[in-house]
Amino acid sequence: MTEYILSFDLGTTAIKTALFADDGRLVAKSTQEYELIVPSALIVEQDVEVYWNAVKNGVQAVLGNALVAPEDIRCVGISAQGETLIPVGKDGIPVRPAIVWMDNRAHEEAEILAEAFPQSELLRRTGQVSMCATWPAAKILWMKRNEPELFEQVDKFLLIEDWLIHRLTGECVSEGSLLCSTTYWDIRTKQWWNEMLAYLGISASQLPEIREPGEAVGSIREEIARELGLSPDTVVATGGLDQACGAIGVGCIHPGVVTENIGAALAMCALVDKPFEDPEGKIPCFYFALPDMYMAHSFTTGGIVFRWFRDKFCQEELSVAERTGVDAYDLMTAEAANVPPGSEGLLVLPHLQGAGPPESNTDAKGVFFGLTMRHTKAHMIRAIMESLCFEIRRLIDAFEGLGIKVDEIRSLGGGAKSRLWLQMKADVTERPVIVSRDPQDAGCLGAAILAGVATGVWQTVDEAVDKTVRLAPASTEPCVELAGKYSRMYAAYTKLYEDLCGMFAASRNF
Numbered sequence: 001m002t003e004y005i006l007s008f009d010l011g012t013t014a015i016k017t018a019l020f021a022d023d024g025r026l027v028a029k030s031t032q033e034y035e036l037i038v039p040s041a042l043i044v045e046q047d048v049e050v051y052w053n054a055v056k057n058g059v060q061a062v063l064g065n066a067l068v069a070p071e072d073i074r075c076v077g078i079s080a081q082g083e084t085l086i087p088v089g090k091d092g093i094p095v096r097p098a099i100v101w102m103d104n105r106a107h108e109e110a111e112i113l114a115e116a117f118p119q120s121e122l123l124r125r126t127g128q129v130s131m132c133a134t135w136p137a138a139k140i141l142w143m144k145r146n147e148p149e150l151f152e153q154v155d156k157f158l159l160i161e162d163w164l165i166h167r168l169t170g171e172c173v174s175e176g177s178l179l180c181s182t183t184y185w186d187i188r189t190k191q192w193w194n195e196m197l198a199y200l201g202i203s204a205s206q207l208p209e210i211r212e213p214g215e216a217v218g219s220i221r222e223e224i225a226r227e228l229g230l231s232p233d234t235v236v237a238t239g240g241l242d243q244a245c246g247a248i249g250v251g252c253i254h255p256g257v258v259t260e261n262i263g264a265a266l267a268m269c270a271l272v273d274k275p276f277e278d279p280e281g282k283i284p285c286f287y288f289a290l291p292d293m294y295m296a297h298s299f300t301t302g303g304i305v306f307r308w309f310r311d312k313f314c315q316e317e318l319s320v321a322e323r324t325g326v327d328a329y330d331l332m333t334a335e336a337a338n339v340p341p342g343s344e345g346l347l348v349l350p351h352l353q354g355a356g357p358p359e360s361n362t363d364a365k366g367v368f369f370g371l372t373m374r375h376t377k378a379h380m381i382r383a384i385m386e387s388l389c390f391e392i393r394r395l396i397d398a399f400e401g402l403g404i405k406v407d408e409i410r411s412l413g414g415g416a417k418s419r420l421w422l423q424m425k426a427d428v429t430e431r432p433v434i435v436s437r438d439p440q441d442a443g444c445l446g447a448a449i450l451a452g453v454a455t456g457v458w459q460t461v462d463e464a465v466d467k468t469v470r471l472a473p474a475s476t477e478p479c480v481e482l483a484g485k486y487s488r489m490y491a492a493y494t495k496l497y498e499d500l501c502g503m504f505a506a507s508r509n510f
Helices: 048-065 107-116 119-126 136-146 148-153 160-169 194-200 222-228 242-249 301-313 315-324 328-336 377-401 419-429 439-454 461-468 480-509
Strands: 004-010 014-021 026-033 073-080 085-088 156-159 173-175 209-211 216-219 235-237 258-262 266-272 285-287 294-300 347-350 366-369 409-412 433-435
Touching (some): 004 160, 014 048, 014 439, 026 048, 048 222, 073 160, 156 160, 160 216, 160 235, 258 301, 258 377, 294 301, 294 377, 301 328, 301 377, 328 377, 328 419, 347 377, 366 480, 419 433, 419 480, 439 461
Parallel strands (some): 004 073, 073 235, 258 409
Antiparallel strands (some): 004 014, 014 026, 085 156, 216 235, 266 294, 285 294
8 A cells, every 4th residue: 555755844044845755756745935035135034824834735735636635644754954044932823923044134142152162162063064043042032032932932933944843743853954954953962052042031941952853753633633634643753954865855865965056045965974174164063853963055046047047137027937838047048148158248146145154254245247338147157057057166176176077966945846957066076967856845854854764664775765766767968068158257256255354244234
């Protein structure tokens, strides 16, 4: 008898819901998009009920499209964005909107924490190379200093995966792949960093129970099962950071293969078998979504720049997409395909909400450099796409500086759907790029694998990957003739960022 696994990918601007059979077949899926609340350049929030409605609508859409009885769904897995903080009261209801991961309001608090805890100690304890406004520790301190009445009402500080598990099961648990970037969880002991908790003015009782990724937590509460149309016998498991789940979903479960994902964020993962410390303080160490595995991991808000450009400047493409059903992104990349490699000298820095490691600069801003009368919207689209490829190469350079060999890139997420973009990635990095059968669903599949192993659908992760992950038969190979051109463009890209760092810092006062 076929068993089924339901999984969620809790993204920055959308929640994906997918139903998989135990052979890896994608039975049905749904994507529910939403707008973020962005009242200023530094503040990014979300009403938690928006997340819940996206979950409900996604489940209803999937069940409506799948000829599967709810009682045949064995378990639920979760892939989640990191760093999004949801403080809840004793009733489990949030005391304020979620502070989304890319929110950068806590600059001052990050500086205070950086003074209190030396960078060397932060790196040793948490694996993170610097204290920044993104981390939940800084967000909590900001709340304590700026919203003291709400701070006093908080019973639990949850991450988005923790919140969904709590909503589904009533249990309050978390796991290391999300906790490592809170900067109040010790990546080596896998326990809370008590000195940091004391400084923040919170206790361990205000945090979830620590579990490993891929552990069964409990069944769905009856009232929630009725609301969603699921069986109360369905078991919910801990999941993992979206990028870690995505890596599992393309078969990256052993050291040696690197993944890249251009979604709302641009992220890369390289597996290692033990914690490491980057002596140059550029690349952080994260806990992976498999027990006692780790990863060199970096992410930046760069990926969301493509959606921003679509929404702000591509109304024609959006209109055509609405009339014809063709994806607006496909229309945009078709325009970019008519522009020569290098975008005729146009460079973009894609840092709309700061730059992630190895720069770790929350002051960084987006830049279009080299605009001339020659350039068109198509040039701008291609230059954005190329900028994210330069970011990938920048991270590969940093990984190799740590002795992590990068022979092959596995591409996942929405950006892996574009043949043009895959070719750009191969050309800029000078490495083959491989995709899976459903690269945009890799996070959901990875979460499903974790939940399936937790509940006995498969005995091991290796078995699950062998039965479910299907890679494309051929890789995208780099074009040797473009190596020199893109190397020159990449050098200009890195210099442009370095030359503007002073202006980025000064822009705080603009």
